[in-house]
Amino acid sequence: MxxxxxxxxxxxxxxxxxxxxxxxxxxxxxxxxxxxxxxxxxxxxxxxxxxxxxxxxxxxxxxxxxxxxxxxSPGSPEWNQRADLVARAMRLIAEGVVDREGVPGLAGRLGYSARQVERQLLAELGAGPLALARAQRAQTARLLIETTTLPMAQLAFAAGFASIRTFNDTVREVFALSPSELRTRAPRRQGTSTPGALSLRLPFRTPLNPDNLFGHLAATAVPGVEEWRDGSYRRTLRLPYGRGIVALTPTPDHIACRLTLSDLRDLTVAISRCRRLLDLDADPVAIDDQLRRDPVLAPLVDKAPGRRVPRTVDEAEFAVRAVLGQQVSTAAARTHAARLVTAHGEPVDDPEGGLTHLFPAPEALAALDPESLAMPRTRRTTFTTLVRRLADGELRLGVESDWPQSRAQLLALPGFGPWTADVIAMRALGDPDAFLPTDLGIRRAARELGLPSTPAALTARAASWRPWRAYAVQYLWATDSHPINFLPV
CATH class of the missing domain: 3.40.10.10 (DNA Methylphosphotriester Repair Domain)
Incomplete structure (x- = not known):
């Protein structure tokens, strides 16, 4: 633009x-x-x-x-609606990959040479990966300066800087103030000297309808890993350097975010994952304007504009949970997941609530005895195949994923049908055009609204909703209480 x-x-x-x-x-x-x-x-x-x-x-x-x-500012919606090299690179940079693995690590994840990545980012964004990562470090530094009382030396390394001198020079260059001047000018708020505890605001573009977003997360919360407490959605986080707990609370003009981290170097990636979870970088005006062109969807959009797609903080976790939810009720899926969490998750301390574990990593799930799984043999095969592929790296689900390629890989797994692959594409990979024409809730809503209810006919009818069919799914689901019961494969 x-x-x-x-x-x-x-x-x-x-x-x-x-x-x-x-x-x-x-x-x-x-x-x-x-x-x-x-x-x-x-x-x-x-x-x-x-x-x-x-x-x-x-x-x-x-x-x-x-x-x-x-x-x-909220992040550019461009990186949400595209799966090309630049968009995937930007999502990885937001995840702190350049700080942890350097430009070669970024390029390796994308399957391109470092020179190709550098050239394409410069052409489209006017800055290469190192400059983009530097700008992100500066933003993280400012956030830590203004919201904590951490010593500047500790803060600099937590923000990802390699030296105090680089930290000081960057802050002065970007903000025309020294770090101490930034802290002096910051609004007086209750800081904390406890390492890892932060309160911050997550901005978004209006409108935002929090009902479907937080309602869905609360309805499907896995005990021990997630909970709804005192008006906030809370969950545990597995992060590159450690672990964390986040509490997210909707307000009219921002999402209040309280983060407790075992290692402050995880701040950037924790914020990125929370923003992705709540789809906060979406452009609701553009999405809703497109969907309003359909006279059937227009009343739904006008009634409650700004619906977002509830996503995830961990793509592998969501894929496992999608398999656990095949052809069973939401309550049954939560029960299955809770058993896995208790048996194989890593314990965490949560003085402020009732969270107890991290969701088990694929490596832990790949090592379990398949006979211990209380599910039909065919789904057991689906589950064990998935976690084994995730654990050994044959299947990589992450912000760098190529959406069509990942969907094809998922469909090649035993027991994976279009619904499972598409719900993972929609909620884990972030494809804004993923569609669920076989979902029973969608088909029921289609019948009630006078839309075609067979998968093929509904898919044809939904062509005018592209590239925002995942958002159309949210509006269709909202026509019913849709307890997400008995989902197809």
Missing amino acids: HTDTERCVRAVQSKDARFDGWFFTAVLTTRIYCRPSCPVVPPKPENMVFHPSAAACQQAGFRACKRCRPDT
Whole structure:
């Protein structure tokens, strides 16, 4: 979008918050970059240049605005709706892969050379992977500076910087303030000197309808791993350096997020996974406008706009749970999962609630005795095959996944039908166009609305909903209480 100068100027002049994160406005006279909705008087159009990322602005010598704080914008929806190299790379960078594995590790996960990845990111985003990761480290550093009382030295390494000097130089360059000045200017709030405990806000584009999002997560919560407590969805997190517990609470203008981490180096990836779980980088206006074009869906969208797709913080975990949920009720699936958690999950301490375990890793599940599984033999085969493929790396489900390729790999596994593959594509891999025409709740809703109810006819009818069919699923499910009972394979 940043190449459409006229459209960008209109968005800046109208202070349209819908475009925050889509592009950034750099002002030639002040050498500051802003989000489109910055509250200051808009600069003259001839003094504006537009960049697709904060990193590109920083590369061009601009510093972040102190009023609108562009580094805290929601992420670009581009990386949610695409599965090409650049989109997959951006999702991995958000997961902190460059900080942990370097550019060669990023390229290896994507199946390309480091030079190819660098060239494509520069061409589209104006910045390479190192610059993009640096911008993310700066954002993490600012968050830690303003929300904790951690010593700066400890904070620098937690944010991913290799040295105190690099941390100081980067913060000064990006924000035009030293780390101590940033902390002094931060609003007075109750900080914590307890390592790992953080309270922060997760921004999103409005509208957001929290009912289906948090309702679905609460209804399918696995005891010990997830819970709904005091108006918050809480769950345990398995992270690269350690473990964590998150509490997510919906408010009208943000999601309140309380994170407790065993290692603060996991902050960036924990935030990224929470945002993906709640689909917070979606563009609900564009999605709903597309779905409203269908006269059958229009009343559903107008009644409760801004529905998101409830996703996951762990793709392998969700795939296992999808198999456990084949052809059984939601309650039965939760019972199966809870037994696995108690027997094979790693214990955690949760002084603030009732969480007890991490969900078992594929390696732990691959080592269990198949005869101990209380399920039909065919589904037992499906389960053991899946966890073995996940454990040995033959099947990789993650933010870097190529959606069509992963779906084909899943369908090749014994016991995997279109429903299981598509629900994993929708909720674990994040494919916004994944569709569930064989789902009984969807077929029932289709009949009630006068849509075709056979899978083939409904798929044909849904062609006009593309590329947002996963969101259409949320609106169709909402026409019924849809307890997600007796799901197909």
